[in-house]
Amino acid sequence: MAAEPGSPERTDASDALLRPVRPLNAFEDTVSRLLQTIRLGLLQPGESLPPERDLAARLGVSRDTLREAIKSLAEAGYLVSRRGRYGGTFLADELPAPTGDAARPTRADIDDTMRLREILEVGAARMAAGRTLTATERQALSGRLADVRGADGADYRRLDSRLHLAIAEAAGVPSLVPLVAQNRMRLNELLDHIPLLARNIAHSDEQHDAIVAAILAGDADTAAETMAAHVRGSATLLHGFLD
Structure with missing residues (x-):
């Protein structure tokens, strides 16, 4: 492509x-x-x-x-x-809309998706920060971050997904990327059940900034800790709306 x-x-x-x-x-x-x-x-x-x-x-x-x-x-x-x-x-210029008739996810569904996400993405952030990234990798992270920062509500989750995949790529473990992608699809299906909240997006943007800055600075502990907080914030919202 x-x-x-x-x-x-x-x-x-x-x-x-x-x-x-x-x-x-x-x-x-x-x-x-x-x-x-x-x-x-x-x-x-x-x-x-x-x-x-x-x-x-x-x-x-x-x-x-x-x-x-x-x-x-x-x-x-x-x-x-x-x-x-x-x-x-x-x-297609316009993709089919979600049917909206999917069964309401259970607490177990949310926990399974979010705990796996924490395992995968916190590890990805730590490993990405521990590597010497190429100029292309650094540019990709910065570009994906800028895309999310400028996203409108309709495009936010798609561009958010791309940023998280870029972090997985930066970890330097090729087999990690499809695992994060599969988990991300499950996450997006859950997120489709709840509204986008402006304050949550602003907070997520702040966390994205901190995660990428830590990765680019080689600060593995901060990258992992901030990603963990970011993942848990999403889990809290999902439980709050859907439990």
Whole structure:
């Protein structure tokens, strides 16, 4: 996928998600990987998918399997296929809205998601701060942070997800990124049940600033402690609204 104009190269997260699928569930896994890429904001509205040959190779599936997955997502309203010189497969300008009929999550659902998030993301922040980051990695973190700072309510959770994936990438453990992505999708499903609160967003922005600053400064303890507080704040809100 091409990087956005003026933004850091978007490679590691999409590379980690668009990785070879399991052969026994090739179609289902292909749909899942494409959906993760879409729902976590790694593909922008109106942006094209990589060429079919390249995408099939990255996913380790046949072009027939990829075409079936793309057709299914087009029928569901996520993708649009266009013919002609500038044709290809593009993310729909407007994605399907959540159905809103999902069962209300239980306290156990929230605890499971948030405790796993704490394990994954606090560790990611600590490891990222303990590494000597490349200029590209530092730029990616700063860029994703700036994106969240400037987000409106409708785009906040997508850009928030991208920042947290960038932190996972900066940890330097490639297999961590898809784990954080999967957990993040579960988190976003929970967050869809509660409203965005302006004060909580402002507080989250302050914590994001502190986390990224600590990572860039190599302060592992502060990065981990601030991430832990950030995760627990989200858990508190979810329990408050949904318990």
